[in-house]
Amino acid sequence: MAGVGAIDSELLGGLFATVPMCAVWSDGARLQAMLDFEAALARVQSRLGVVPHAVGEAVAKAARAEFYDPAEIGRKVPLGGNVAIPLVKELTARVEGEAAGFVHWGATSQDVIDTGLMLQAREGLNLLRADLVRLGDACAALTSAHRATPMAGRTFLQQGLPTVFGLKTASWLESVERLILRIDGVIEQSLALQFGGAVGTLASLGPHGAQVRDELAVELKLHAPAVPWFTTRERIIEIGEAVGAVAGIMMKIAGEIVLMMQTEVGEVFEPAAPGKGGSSTMPHKRNPVGAATARAAALQAQARAAALHSTMDQPHERATGGWQAEWGLVPELFVLTAAALQPLVTVLEGLEVRADRMRENLEMTKGLVFAEAVMMKLAPKTGRAVAHHILEAASKLAIAEDRHLKDVLKADKAVTAHLDAREIDGVFDPLGYVGSADVFIDRALGSWRDARAEDVG
Structure with missing residues (x-):
């Protein structure tokens, strides 16, 4: 049945599975994890005197996945509806002496x-x-x-x-x-x-x-x-x-x-x-x-x-x-x-x-990405609503006439009444309107460094 799903397919497995994670969830790993439970249970019960002292070592000795055939166990799974039933039977058969009678005790x-x-x-x-x-x-x-x-x-x-x-x-x-x-x-x-x-x-x-x-x-x-x-x-x-x-x-x-x-x-x-x-x-x-x-x-x-x-x-x-x-x-x-x-x-x-x-992509809109920046520069002088109206109209004109927003603004008396050409040019610096980006970046990097330092510790 291998290859039906993408995960275990020889054709597609390289895309949809990784070798280390497949090893964690392989049939052998599944059996070993369950056997680890059985071995630990036997050790604890032996230590506490719930079962004879020799049981822990005897079960642990037999609880190794390489001793068991996943295909053989798999053929028996449909009868009991789960893999534990045939596995416990085979584990019990492999445990030597009277310890076999205490496998899976109470579980x-x-x-x-x-x-x-x-x-x-x-x-x-x-x-x-x-x-x-x-x-x-x-x-x-x-x-x-x-x-x-x-x-x-x-x-x-x-x-x-x-x-x-x-x-x-x-x-x-x-x-x-x-x-x-x-x-x-x-x-x-x-x-x-x-x-x-x-x-x-x-x-x-x-x-x-x-x-x-x-x-x-x-x-x-x-x-x-x-x-x-x-x-x-x-x-x-x-x-x-x-x-x-x-x-x-x-x-x-x-x-x-x-x-x-x-x-x-x-x-x-x-x-x-x-x-x-x-x-x-x-x-x-x-x-x-x-x-x-x-x-x-x-x-x-x-x-x-x-x-x-x-x-x-x-x-x-x-x-x-x-x-x-x-x-x-x-x-x-x-x-x-x-x-x-x-x-x-x-x-x-x-x-x-x-x-x-x-x-280059920032320049693709011919300055339109800076419309808010100009609006916020203008707003303290005109009020936000008026500044928004001015920039909305200027943006539409720039699009309609395929002009750079900067040139439209320099020709707009509603803007030049409050901002001179140098101030307008200054707004169109990409790094001049990134707000608290530096602060946010520092915080993210600092948090990551601290967390990795804790890992090392």
Whole structure:
């Protein structure tokens, strides 16, 4: 069945999957995560005297994924409806001596599967976090290099006012930093042990249930919620929303790169490489293939994140459908998000910025992007409403007669009554009307530096 989906396709996997993230969510990793739960459970129960002392070592010895055939276990999954049932049977068969009778002691299938998922999610989140740090470093470098590179700020895809490219990348930087903080919060609060036995009471462990549960959480370095959470799945949603947010921001950044790479705009370009971005028929093309791949992967990832919300309706103490749907949605969400993030790291680390083209595009409107700047210069003398009316009329005249706004204003007595030619010329400096951009850039860069210093600490 390999190759049906884009993620595991030999043809498409290079676009929609990354090797490290696929390794985290592979069949072998899924088995190992569940076996890690079983080994930890046996160690804790042996240490507490709930089961014979030798059980912990015996189970841990057998709890290695390479001992088990995923295909063989998979053939048995439809009979029990989940992978834990055949896995526990094979684990029990491999454990030597009387210890075999204490495998999976007091646990249920969902304990194994949910906790295994949390262990895998922790690895996946840390992978995303590492790539986000690289992406943020690339954004910070661009922000520092282009804090004084003027360009057109665009609203509704049309030129609005002058800005600087460094402010745009600073906004990307702050989003990346917030994504990292969100991932950190999920790792701290949402990655939780699942251990409740048949219906969440751990009745089979008698008076030892709560203690075993608490010690098991410590053993696996997972949060221990007050009660088992079999059918209250907001933790899964919190993980999904954090990963989905990463995909969403990747789509946004990639989308802006695509727009700025348009022939008519030409302000940035993805780093060149032999054979990259070409067309099968148009030799001159330089396509934004990295950004396009990121957007395609992000779109698919967000569909999985949205679908996770619909799995929350899980009745009573065990689900019929919603829980099972998570088994495919969560891994695919992680893999697709990693595939959206990785190409953007490469793109931003080598992004070609055409500052000259940005300046040319600012001149495209023949000064109209400075209309507000002139209005605000004139407003203290005429009042804002009057100044707005004067500049609106002047802008329409400049468009109608295909003249530079500066020339129209110098011939307008309503303007020259308050501003001389030198003052008018001064308003048309792109870096003279970028407001607090420098301050905002400093704040974004400072926050990023502080956060990375905390990482090192």
